[in-house]
Amino acid sequence: MSSEESYRRKLIRLVTFLAGVYFFVEFLLPESILKSIGVADIHSDISNGFITVGTMAIGLGIINLFRVHGTRVVFRRKDWFFSAVLLTGLIAMMAVTTADWMVGRLSETENAEFRTLGLFAEVIVSDSSSERSDVPERSYRVDKLIEAAQELGKKSLAESKRLTQELSPALTEITKKEFVDLSGQLGERVGSIESISSAELSSDEALLQFGKILTNTGVTYGKLLKLEYDESYSKKLYLFFFEGLFVALGSAMFSLLGVYIASAAYRAFRVKSIESLLMMSTAIIVMLGQIPFHEYFRFDFVLPWVGPLTFELPGIRQWLMETPNTAAFRAIKIGAAIAGLVMAFRMWFSIESESFSPRDNIKTGGQK
Structure with a gap:
């Protein structure tokens, strides 16, 4: 690794660490302390600066699209026609949106x-x-x-x-x-x-x-x-491209995905264990409780130690959605939040990016 590359990596790590320290401390300290040290007055400017740097990723993404797909179109590589359609749609939508905004x-x-x-x-x-x-x-x-x-x-x-x-x-x-x-x-x-x-x-x-x-x-x-x-023509063109093409193509894509969703549901509902039986039974109750078909499954009965009860699918469906389903989603959210916190610390200390590690440049004995 050259000294220039080493210096650049250290600089990126330092800037990333200092930015993380700033926002971490700014979140913990009370408003009175931030005002006393003058941070509260410039916090919005600092945040806008980081947002501006983050939006540069959009420009980099557009440049990368033109590099990858433009090269494929110019040299007539495999599936170059799809790349041409992608770039044409990108340029047309950007032009129409800019004209509409102006x-x-x-x-x-x-x-x-x-x-x-x-x-x-x-x-x-x-x-x-x-x-x-x-x-x-x-x-x-x-x-x-x-x-x-x-x-x-x-x-x-x-x-x-x-x-x-x-x-x-x-x-x-x-x-x-x-x-x-x-x-x-x-x-x-x-x-x-x-x-x-x-x-x-x-x-x-x-x-x-x-x-x-x-x-x-x-x-x-x-x-x-x-x-x-x-x-105006710009507004009509924008509506044509967005609502007439983009929304319609999105609906067509999701309608095609419905076939794969039904196929996956069929494979998932195979009763091979107690867990799969519970999942299939719950899915049937939720689906039947959502449609008028549930009227044929309404029964009134009396339990000696409880009293009169009514068995109806909508009530069971609502209980399943609000109690077990909510508990499961809360567990998933807690796990995702912990994973996000770990990921944030890895990014803060520049552990996540492999390009910052000197092990990237270590070659095996057979490679030259």
Whole structure:
């Protein structure tokens, strides 16, 4: 092993160990101690940093997919056609998802401008109440607020007219009625914004009310943009790829797996021991208690030392699911939790990764 490789492995082990120590101690120490040493203020940044590093695995996975399957396609190796389908689907879904995200993000940005102006009205009132001297005069800020609101209102009306011309032919009757109602509400609210004057906003109550009008106008405008987004080609393409192909292919895959599940259940229900007999009996009771067939197996009887009892499969099925089944799953969860804790310690001390062990490079006597 070269000195460079040894140094790199030691550095990886050190960083992994220190990260584990930090999160272990941060979990144990109370909030007061973390605040006193200044860790509480930067903990979110540290956590986001580790999350960012972890998400790099997605990029590495995509690169690995292109390397493995791209090589298979280029050199026409065995089953290269399936690799080509995989890469084509990956690229197409990434492109459609990115386009859909960009269109949705643009709609949210345009809608947020009205809400920003509404918040600015509240800021003006707050600064005026606290008599701040490091900000422009209230009248100047109110004039600028009205000017920006009126300009944004004209822009939203123009956008509404454009959407009416482009989307009306493609909308259904119900969606078209909703679109017309939203356009009318937007026109009324923009009209009230254009008719406002700075003299009418001299009081704090009037200015706060104007801010609410701006916020409500933004909500209405956002609903219009949402209708445009729902009718956009990017959204329809995304729904086609995700719901039309991905979900359908997933359903087809699980339906094919149902045959193997039935075959495995048949093999598992062979009565060869007391345990298999108990499992088969329990499975039959649970299945029959889930369907209307259980009505034929309902009996009422009286035990001298207990009283009247009713034998019905749904009640037995519920008891089996809530008592023995729950106990078994709790035991499995406890075992899995212990195994996860052991695995966490192995990763913490860099025992799990074989690439950190010098034994990797030890060659047998016959290998050269």
